[in-house]
Amino acid sequence: MRKQIAAANWKMNLTLQQGEELLDNILSKISSVEEGRQAVFAVPAPYLVMAQQKVAGKQNIFVAAQNCYSKKSGAYTGEISVEMLQSLGVTFVVLGHSERREYFNESNQLLADKINIALEYNITPIFCCGEPLAIREAGTQNDFVAQQLEESLYHLSAEQLQKIVIAYEPIWAIGTGKTASSAQAEEMHAFIRLQLQDKYGIDVAESITILYGGSVKAANAKELFGQPDVDGGLVGGASLIADEFVAIINALK
């Protein structure tokens, strides 16, 4: 079976002390995650070392950066390189979150470059895609997402693609409390998998973990994760509450 993943996205929230307390609280309830499942914590950059130390040695629990830069190193003040992440032992990086695309003008092409460098350093990209409300209302969400996949991923070899996690996050469902229905999520996840199948073949497509993101919480996780093509979630708001996120990890298939 595909790897099932519950990924917390803390975004730009919590002080260091609050972050430590939250992580301690969650890890006191879940000290390891069984094979086939993973829990990932995408914490703000200044907390990566702290989080990495806390999860070190814990089975199937990992830390993610929320972003990285597309260049190896050099005069890019304020940016974080994948080499830095690798040196901390960080194994995942969230790329192309809609907030990065919208507020920081990240294009599909820039994301392709970031994916390349992350893979070069053996860091697993959690590549986010998903449509804004106007596109959903126009009914053209499939074309929109297909283009995101094409422009950021399809230059990869099958072997490289299999190292990526995809997160489908309809922008209208992020932080709004408005979750896509499990049927809407499944429909898009199946569509994404079909696109991957057309390009890379069925075996590759079947092996890719596709997360759903957008107002996932304890109350809807089981239903969403129960869909055949939904392999877990990327969770914002509810990941800041220990009991909620623990329940979400426990809702994985």
Ligand code: PGA
């Ligand atoms: P949300 O955020 O769970 O608060 O909707 C999800 C995300 O942006 O990754």
